[in-house]
Amino acid sequence: xxxVQSPQAVILREGEDAVINCSSSKALYSVHWYRQKHGExxxxxxxxxxxxxxxxxxxxxxxxxxxxxxxxxxLTASQLSYSGTYFCGTIHGSSNTGKLIFGQGTTLQVKP
Amino acid sequence: DTGVSQNPRHKITKRGQNVTFRCDPISEHxxxxxxxxxxxxxxxxxxxxxxxxxxxxxxxxSDRFSAERPKGSFSTLEIxxxxxxxxxxxxxxSSLYEGVGLYTFGxxxxxxxx
Numbered sequence: 584x585x586x587v588q589s590p591q592a593v594i595l596r597e598g599e600d601a602v603i604n605c606s607s608s609k610a611l612y613s614v615h616w617y618r619q620k621h622g623e624x625x626x627x628x629x630x631x632x633x634x635x636x637x638x639x640x641x642x643x644x645x646x647x648x649x650x651x652x653x654x655x656x657x658l659t660a661s662q663l664s665y666s667g668t669y670f671c672g673t674i675h676g677s678s679n680t681g682k683l684i685f686g687q688g689t690t691l692q693v694k695p
Numbered sequence: 696d697t698g699v700s701q702n703p704r705h706k707i708t709k710r711g712q713n714v715t716f717r718c719d720p721i722s723e724h725x726x727x728x729x730x731x732x733x734x735x736x737x738x739x740x741x742x743x744x745x746x747x748x749x750x751x752x753x754x755x756x757s758d759r760f761s762a763e764r765p766k767g768s769f770s771t772l773e774i775x776x777x778x779x780x781x782x783x784x785x786x787x788x789s790s791l792y793e794g795v796g797l798y799t800f801g802x803x804x805x806x807x808x809x
Contacts, residue, residue, distance in 0.1 A: 585737075613795065624786060624800040625738065632795060670737050674796060682728060682751065683788075683798060685737035 584609060586673045588686035595661050595693050603656040603689045605671030614647055614654040615672040615683060618665075625670060628656075658691070666693045699801035701787050707807045708777055715773045716804045720789030727770050728798070729762055730786040738786055744770060745792060777808045 586607045593601050605614060613632050617625035631647035631654055642659045658665055668690045672683035700719040708714050720727050726745050730738035741760065742752045746767040759777075764770040774781055784805050788798040 615798065617800075624802045627797065627799070630795050630797060672738075672798075682740055682743050683796075684740060685730075688735075688737050 584675070585684055586671055586686040588669075588671060588689050590689060591687075592690045593692070595691070597663060597693055597695055598660050599693075601658045601661060601691060603658070603669050603671075603691075605654045605656070605673070605686055607652045607673050607675070609652065609673075609675045610677075611647075611649065611652050611654075612674045612676050612681070614645075615674075616645055616654075616656050617670045617672065617685075618667045619670065619688075620667040628669075661691075661693045663693050663695065666691055699787055699789055699799050701785075701801035701804050703804060704802065705805045705807075707809060710779060710808055711776055713773065713775045714777060714806065715771055716785055716787075716806075717769060717771050718787030718789075718801060719769045720787070721799055722768075723791070724789035724799070725767070725792050726790045726796075727764055728788045728790070729770070729772050730788065732784045732786055732803075733782075741772075741785075774806075777806075779808050782806055782808045 586605050589604045615630050616628040619625040644657045647654045668688045670685050670688050672685045674681045702717045728743040729741040732738045742762050744764040747764050759775045762772045784803045786803045787801045790796050790798045
């Protein structure tokens with residue numbers, strides 16, 4: 584039931600792009616993306632709902648393929664502040680009635 | 696509203712002792728969740744409440760763990776007879792049942808069992 588994230592780790596230079604994937608074996612109602620820095624709480628990035636909506640937040644965007652039960656997070660022109668661990672969380676089913684189940688995380692390191 | 700508040704931030708306890716953590720959610724949020732996170736892992740679901748009702752408890756949670764949300768506001772998580780394997784970050788989050796279910800996390804309580 585836990586979503587699977589790939590890759591497990593990414594190392595980038597400033598200005599490079601990255602894609603983080605999240606896939607589930609069960610039908611999804613929504614996918615939530617969070618970033619967590621060491622020793623801190625997860626910080627909300629965005630939510631994607633059924634319907635394939637693509638959302639954008641500054642240089643971070645994401646997509647949700649409902650049929651494939653997959654979501655991807657796109658980090659464009661990465662900045663040093665993007666470093667951290669990215670988690671996708673999924674809510675299964677047909678409505679917002681369940682709890683978030685998190686993937687194992689993708690560690691992103693952006694170097695100068 | 697200042698967000699989700701958790702106390703204490705850090706707790707060191709001896710094995711076998713009981714510990715209690717507190718979470719104060721965003722005031723208008725009717726849902727409250729507890730997660731546990733160990734190093735290098737994603738947050739692992741423990742239990743959640745809608746108002747004062749505990750709707751689900753993870754099967755991974757032993758009988759030594761109990762959570763309450765007596766008046767549908769703050770919540771407490773108690774661990775009895777702590778073990779070294781209980782050492783982790785305990786995260787609380789809250790959300791609204793209505794809408795898209797945006798979670799807001801607290802800063803967590805880091806438990807170290809020695």
